[in-house]
Amino acid sequence: MDQQDHGQSGAMNYGTNPYQTNPMSTTAATVAGGAAQPGQLAFHQIHQQQQQQQLAQQLQAFWENQFKEIEKTTDFKNHSLPLARIKKIMKADEDVRMISAEAPVVFARACEMFILELTLRSWNHTEENKRRTLQKNDIAAAVTRTDIFDFLVDIVPREDLRDEVLGSIPRGTVPEAAAAGYPYGYLPAGTAPIGNPGMVMGNPGGAYPPNPYMGQPMWQQQAPDQPDQEN
Amino acid sequence: MERGGFHGYRKLSVNNTTPSPPGLAANFLMAEGSMRPPEFNQPNKTSNGGEEECTVREQDRFMPIANVIRIMRRILPAHAKISDDSKETIQECVSEYISFITGEANERCQREQRKTITAEDVLWAMSKLGFDDYIEPLTLYLHRYRELEGERGVSCSAGSVSMTNGLVVKRPNGTMTEYGAYGPVPGIHMAQYHYRHQNGFVFSGNEPNSKMSGSSSGASGARVEVFPTQQHKY
Numbered sequence: 001m002d003q004q005d006h007g008q009s010g011a012m013n014y015g016t017n018p019y020q021t022n023p024m025s026t027t028a029a030t031v032a033g034g035a036a037q038p039g040q041l042a043f044h045q046i047h048q049q050q051q052q053q054q055l056a057q058q059l060q061a062f063w064e065n066q067f068k069e070i071e072k073t074t075d076f077k078n079h080s081l082p083l084a085r086i087k088k089i090m091k092a093d094e095d096v097r098m099i100s101a102e103a104p105v106v107f108a109r110a111c112e113m114f115i116l117e118l119t120l121r122s123w124n125h126t127e128e129n130k131r132r133t134l135q136k137n138d139i140a141a142a143v144t145r146t147d148i149f150d151f152l153v154d155i156v157p158r159e160d161l162r163d164e165v166l167g168s169i170p171r172g173t174v175p176e177a178a179a180a181g182y183p184y185g186y187l188p189a190g191t192a193p194i195g196n197p198g199m200v201m202g203n204p205g206g207a208y209p210p211n212p213y214m215g216q217p218m219w220q221q222q223a224p225d226q227p228d229q230e231n
Numbered sequence: 232m233e234r235g236g237f238h239g240y241r242k243l244s245v246n247n248t249t250p251s252p253p254g255l256a257a258n259f260l261m262a263e264g265s266m267r268p269p270e271f272n273q274p275n276k277t278s279n280g281g282e283e284e285c286t287v288r289e290q291d292r293f294m295p296i297a298n299v300i301r302i303m304r305r306i307l308p309a310h311a312k313i314s315d316d317s318k319e320t321i322q323e324c325v326s327e328y329i330s331f332i333t334g335e336a337n338e339r340c341q342r343e344q345r346k347t348i349t350a351e352d353v354l355w356a357m358s359k360l361g362f363d364d365y366i367e368p369l370t371l372y373l374h375r376y377r378e379l380e381g382e383r384g385v386s387c388s389a390g391s392v393s394m395t396n397g398l399v400v401k402r403p404n405g406t407m408t409e410y411g412a413y414g415p416v417p418g419i420h421m422a423q424y425h426y427r428h429q430n431g432f433v434f435s436g437n438e439p440n441s442k443m444s445g446s447s448s449g450a451s452g453a454r455v456e457v458f459p460t461q462q463h464k465y
Contacts, residue, residue: 067367070368073372076380082298086329089326089330090348092292095334095337096348097346099347100349100350102349102373102377106350106372110353110357110362111328111329114324114325115299116305119306123307126311132312133314134314136314139321148361151328154327155327
């Protein structure tokens with residue numbers, strides 16, 4: 001498993017080379033600009049804060065819209081994602097024996113919501129960097145900023161993570177205003193997001209403590225996360 | 232890296248990922264459509280699942296990239312562009328998400344000595360793993376799905392019975408193979424079918440009479456699978 005992961009990481013690194021150059025240059029320029037001109041840094045921080053508030057509002061609207069869409073849904077035969085494929089992915093785990101017919105149906109909708117949420121959070125990072133092309137490091141940024149996406153840290157390459165860590169340092173100094181929580185969220189049934197120790201990934205688990213996701217905007221918790229990232 | 236629920240899931244290089252042809256996707260959708268009524272009447276597609284398990288291909292490890300891109304574009308502004316590597320990354324993230332949730336749901340099944348992962352198990356796993364925002368919309372979705380599909384089942388009860396009989400005739404070998412793989416399976420477990428849940432997290436127990444009926448008709452596993460049809464009539 002480790003060897004496979006290493007190989008995959010290598011492949012990812014190679015694949016992302018064309019896209020990493022610009023973000024790194026941008027980051028370097030930002031850091032240099034910040035060091036040279038405090039006003040410039042302050043402006044950048046304000047921009048970041050506005051972007052985060054915009055994301056919180058977009059997410060709240062997103063979940064409200066999801067509920068309304070489902071209320072209007074009448075066609076349950078055509079799914080955005082093929083059920084047979086979902087079932088095969090579920091059964092890739094040899095421990096999985098039998099699957100109720102309703103499980104892939106629920107998964108089809110859940111994956112749709114997952115793609116939409118991850119894309120929205122990733123695009124937020126794209127806009128922060130004033131680009132119009134969603135890149136892999138935008139997904140990496142969304143993953144690092146969202147606790148419930150910790151299980152994806154193996155999917156995004158480490159170089160992108162490092163870039164995000166560098167880029168997120170200035171934000172740690174800005175206190176974030178708390179926005180309203182999501183009206184449709186529940187408190188988690190378990191005390192921790194990841195209930196089974198066996199599911200915890202070694203390094204990422206240490207780097208990202210399993211904070212309970214209380215339905216609050218993820219960016220609100222960036223400040224506490226900074227020390228862990230800096231370690 | 233220890234991942235209890237994922238040891239069967241292998242990840243290969245991203246560069247090997249190829250989007251499935253539109254024709255293939257269409258075939259999947261058509262196949263899914265044609266399989267709809269049997270799927271509803273037979274919650275546990277054991278033999279079919281067993282067959283599919285032997286034919287997992289490389290490209291089947293991810294969702295079709297065209298579907299993924301279509302969903303992404305629904306929430307992106309019109310001028311947004313998506314790089315190819317991010318398309319592939321989202322594909323991988325979705326598969327990882329399914330495996331992540333499935334692993335947790337399956338562990339719950341095993342703790343409760345059940346063999347079938349239900350929609351409730353999936354919702355429970357999401358809540359346990361922090362995806363709280365997903366629970367309420369998906370619970371509503373599941374309820375509406377059961378209402379609409381249930382109505383179709385009721386209105387076509389005769390057809391359902393006929394098709395169920397056909398399925399029983401066609402699948403006895405598959406069913407026995409499934410039993411052989413897992414040893415003797417109590418018939419009552421196959422009959423666990425939760426219809427019209429009021430709460431996504433609460434399993435309504437079968438009626439005592441229903442259980443007796445299921446047991447009495449449990450001469451063979453295939454026969455027990457007829458049981459869910461009866462619930463459509465109330």
